[in-house]
Amino acid sequence: MTDLILSVNLARSDDVYARLLAAHDGLDEAESQALNARLILILMNHIGDADVLMQAIDAAGPDPVDAELA
Amino acid sequence: MVAVRYQTAFRLYPYQKVPAQEAAAPLRHPVVIVGGGPVGMALALDLGNRGTPCLVLDDHDGVGLGSRAICFAKRTLEICDRLGCGERMVDKGVVWNVGRVYRDDREIYAFDLLPETGHKRPAFINLQQPYFEQFLVEEIRRKQAVGAPVEIRGRNAVTGLEQHADHVAVSVDTPDGPYRLEADYLVACDGANSPIRTMMGLDFGGRVFEDNFLIADIRMDADHPVERRFWFDPPFNRGETALMHKQPDDVWRLDFQLGWDIDRKAEMATDKVCARVAATIGADVPFDLVWSSIYTFRCCTMDRYRHGRVFFAGDSAHQVSPFGARGANGGVQDADNLGWKLSAVLSGAASESLLDSYHDERKQAAMENIANSSRAADFLTPRTPAHALFRDAVLDLVERYDFARPMVNSGRLSTPCTYDGSALNIPDGLPNGPSRSRPGSPASDVSLGDSHLLERFGSDFTLLAIGGPAAPVDGCKLVALSPADDESGALADRYLGDAGAAVYLIRPDHHIAARWPAFDAKTVTTAIRAALGGGGA
Incomplete structure (x- = not known):
């Protein structure tokens, strides 16, 4: 099973983060929520690994399971 | 008093007084089936074909009104083939392959079930449940005429039962008063x-879904193609879903999601139902309303499907939502699983413990269907x-990108369960063989020129040998084939993989019990004993 990467793995992270914020500019709350949901689904498909995604869902929870955080 | 709980579409087994009602002592029956729906009748037919006497008790005398289940899956049709x-x-049913999914007033995608080639039966047919029941009963009548030991008693309502060490005592009420029998x-x-x-006093636990659905079956002359149409948020049912599907006799099933807080009586008013239909098919299209009903659903299961000498099959054991057509199809597979086991135990070929595998295997299937x-x-x-946010996100994306299509879920259509982990499976002797034919899986059909593989199988154990020598063992039927018997290569693809030869032991319900690279008579004998639960005479 592939482990979810939780150490630094993204080059140009400031650029991507800024682009994410910009994508939400001018959207109301419902539109922002919808954008986020679409983005999650697109990324899920791109990652394409159910094991990694389940770990990511656990890691994102309000009370992440430590054992999952390799 | 036998209460009339519903209106029947037609009578199939009118009440007739039988001598047993006047017998001094209760008569004993090997198998008593309570309920003459699709599951009870499929089981009765299977037992009758096997020469195992059974008695069906139904508190009505025919088939309930309304189309109800309309979608019968390939596996169910294969079971019906085995039953006769x-x-x-299939002659009466409507075959369909194309589905279209709409959102608002636009088609967002279409799919083709593209059934795998080589199968005798289509992926699905649409057929009203009353026909399905009628054809089962007609087949029972044909088999009775040539000696099948099946008896059906209409308007016989079970009012009580007691379990004893070696039988179940049953109290039955009839229009002529009560009597007792034993099973x-x-x-x-x-x-x-x-x-x-x-x-x-047994529990039936699970989830209630807070939603109502209205079924309207209509008859119309329409040149709509035979396709399944599904709408999200259509103009004629805002914020909800709708489904349209063709049945035989120019009848179309319309199914409208209504939401939770509705005025049930108002929604059932004929004018209102007809207005919904007109909004869906067009105000200028003439139609007759054949049947309508509002339903809610639960996904529930009993803890155990066997309690001593009493078994639960079909909706009595487990209930699912209608999405995916897993109710009647799952129930018929329960009957398919139980029939040969009861026969084997009653004939002394297997010990009682075989019957425990009914619960193990069918609970596994039910949990799959419920999920x-x-x-x-x-x-x-x-x-x-x-949840609504992600559902809508999927629908947004499906209009832009193909990848989201598999995420749209208007029902995952019924497929048979592979009984992985069943105690009846023999460890896989061909571990690199095709995964779809591993022990526990339902045998896949293959075209063999002028016949099909599944129809070559017997109703008892079958030995299937492909590409190598084999001999009949212990009375089980031998089907010996060469990979060349199927020019399409499907036989090799589904049963051999990279192996040059294989031998399969097929159970009476046409699930695979065992497979090996080569034939060995002693191994087969041992495997048959294990697939009969390990005990036996």
Whole structure:
């Protein structure tokens, strides 16, 4: 099973983060929520690994399971 | 008093007084089946074909009104073939392959079931449940005429039962008053509200889905193609879903999601139903309303499907949402699983412990069906704003990108369960063989020129040898084939993989019990004993 990467793995992270914020500019709350949901689904498909995604869902929870955080 | 709980579409087994009602002592029956729906009748036919005497008790005298289940899957048709009435079902049924999914007033995608080639039966037919039941009963009548030991007693309502060490004592009410009988085994096929389950005080736990659906079956002359159409948020049913599907006799099933807080009586008013229909098919299209009904659903299961000498099959044991057509199809597979086991135990070929595998295998199948149908219901009826958010995101994306199509869930259509982990499976002797044919899986059909593989199998154990020598063992039927018997290569693809030869042991319900690279008579004998539960005479 592939482990979810939780150490630094993204080059140009400031650029991507800024682009994410910009994508939400001018959207109301419902539109922002919808954008986020679409983005999650697109990324899920791109990652394409159910094991990694389940770990990511656990890691994102309000009370992440430590054992999952390799 | 035998209460009339519903109106029947037609009578198939009118009440007739039998001498047993006046007998001084209760008569004993090997198998009593309570409930003459699709599951009870499939089981009765299977037992009758096997020469195992059975008695069906139904508190009505025919088939309930309304189309109800309309979608019968390939596996069910294959079981009907084994029982003798598959052809009748398919001749009458409507075959469909194309589905279209709409959002608002636009088509967002279409799919083709693209059934795998080489199968005798289509992936699905649409057929009203009354026909399905009628054809089963007609087949029972044909088999009775040549000696099949099946008896059907209409308007015989079970009012009580007691379990004893070696039988079940049953109290029955009839228009002529009560009588008693005894059963070696009793199978409750008496539906989601199973009176037998209630009499025995057994739990039926699960989830209630807070939604109502309106069915309107209409008859119309329409040149709509035979396609399944599904709408999210259509103009004629804002914020909800709708489904349109063709049945035989120019009848179309329309199914409207209504939401939870509705005025049930107002929604059932004929004018209102007809107005909904007109808004869907067009105000200028003439139609007759054949049947309508509002339903809610639960996904529930009993803890155990065997309680001593009493078995639960079909909706009495487990209930699913209608999405995926897993109710009647799952129930017929329960009957398919139980029939040969009861026969084997009653004939002394297997010990009683074989019957425990009924619960193990069919509970596994039911949990699969419940998981699939619950997920479809969650997609159609989002329970929280977050669930609705993701559902709508999927629908947004499906219009832009192909990848989201598999995420749209308007029902994952019924497929048979592979009994992985069943105690009846023999360890895989061909571990690199095709995964679809591993022990526990339902045997896949293959075209063999002028016949098909599954119809070559017997109703007892079958030995299937491909590409190598084999001999009949212990009376089980031998089907010996060469990979060249199927020019398409499907036989090799589905049963051999990279192996040059293989030998399969097929159970009476046409699930695979064992497979090996080569034939060995002693190994087969041992395997048959294991697939009969390990005990036996």
